[in-house]
Amino acid sequence: MKLDSLRMLFIHELNDLLDAENQLIKALPKMATAAASEDLRLAFEKHLDQTQEHVRRLESIFYMLNTKPARVTCKAMKGILEECEDMINAEGDPAVKDVGLISAVQRVEHYEMAGYGCARTYAEMLGEEGSAELLQKTLDDERATDESLTELAERLIHTEPVHEAHLSTLVSGPWETSGRRGLMRCEGFATPANNSKRRFEYGN
Numbered sequence: 001m002k003l004d005s006l007r008m009l010f011i012h013e014l015n016d017l018l019d020a021e022n023q024l025i026k027a028l029p030k031m032a033t034a035a036a037s038e039d040l041r042l043a044f045e046k047h048l049d050q051t052q053e054h055v056r057r058l059e060s061i062f063y064m065l066n067t068k069p070a071r072v073t074c075k076a077m078k079g080i081l082e083e084c085e086d087m088i089n090a091e092g093d094p095a096v097k098d099v100g101l102i103s104a105v106q107r108v109e110h111y112e113m114a115g116y117g118c119a120r121t122y123a124e125m126l127g128e129e130g131s132a133e134l135l136q137k138t139l140d141d142e143r144a145t146d147e148s149l150t151e152l153a154e155r156l157i158h159t160e161p162v163h164e165a166h167l168s169t170l171v172s173g174p175w176e177t178s179g180r181r182g183l184m185r186c187e188g189f190a191t192p193a194n195n196s197k198r199r200f201e202y203g204n
Contacts, residue, residue, distance in 0.1 A: 010122040015070045017115050018058045020077035024051050024108060027081045031101055034087075036094035039152060040101065047105075050141055057134045064130050080107050095156055102153045109146040116142060 003009050025048065032044035062069050084104040090097055116139040123132035 006122060007126055010119065010126060010128075011065065011067060011070075012072075013115060013119045013122065014058060014061060015072045016074045017112070017119060018055065018069055019072050020074040020112065020115065021051055021055045021058065023074065023077050023081055025055070027084060030088055031084065031105065035098055035101060037098045037152075037156060040098050040156075043148065043152060044105070047145055050145065054138045054141065057138055061131045061134055065128070076111055077108070080104075080111060083107070099153050099156055102149050102156075106146055106149055109142050109149070113139060113142045113146070 001012065003012065028044050028048040028051065032041045032048070035041040035044060059069070084101075087097070087100045087104045090100065116135055120132050120135035120139055123129075123135055
């Protein structure tokens with residue numbers, strides 16, 4: 001890979017995100033089938049529809065940039081989804097497994113928020129306002145999904161008959177660093193134009 005300009009880096013990031021989303025489209029139906037909670041199944045199905053829209057937005061951005069997507073493999077997403085597969089195949093308490101599935105999908109969301117935050121900022125720096133707007137919409141979607149999954153995990157912990165031995169592990173899971181208790185904010189980098197302090201930031 002050769003990167004001679006910010007535009008090349010921007011396009012590389014878009015290709016990586018496109019492959020990541022396409023991988024997720026294949027994985028989400030398996031997660032929905034594995035979910036014991038009806039609410040979680042519906043959440044995964046809703047996220048599948050949303051992810052398909054994210055792909056359409058990325059394709060629109062490539063069109064606006066007058067370039068075609070390249071065939072790349074997002075190795076990070078591949079690794080995260082391999083861990084999701086382990087959770088899909090896990091046995092045991094259904095409520096505990098559901099919370100584990102949420103944990104796995106939130107790892108996906110946090111990776112995507114980082115990617116979309118960077119891509120959005122690159123677009124702004126390049127003056128690609130239309131691309132930046134679409135990327136911001138997707139970033140907002142990813143944040144909202146992460147928060148809704150946090151709330152669902154909390155409900156499952158408090159309403160399902162989760163064995164006490166698992167509770168201390170569950171309540172210290174990744175939703176402790178997301179949602180209301182410190183959603184990971186992926187705001188990209190500071191732009192010279194406004195000198196804003198955009199950065200990767202945990203906590204409120």
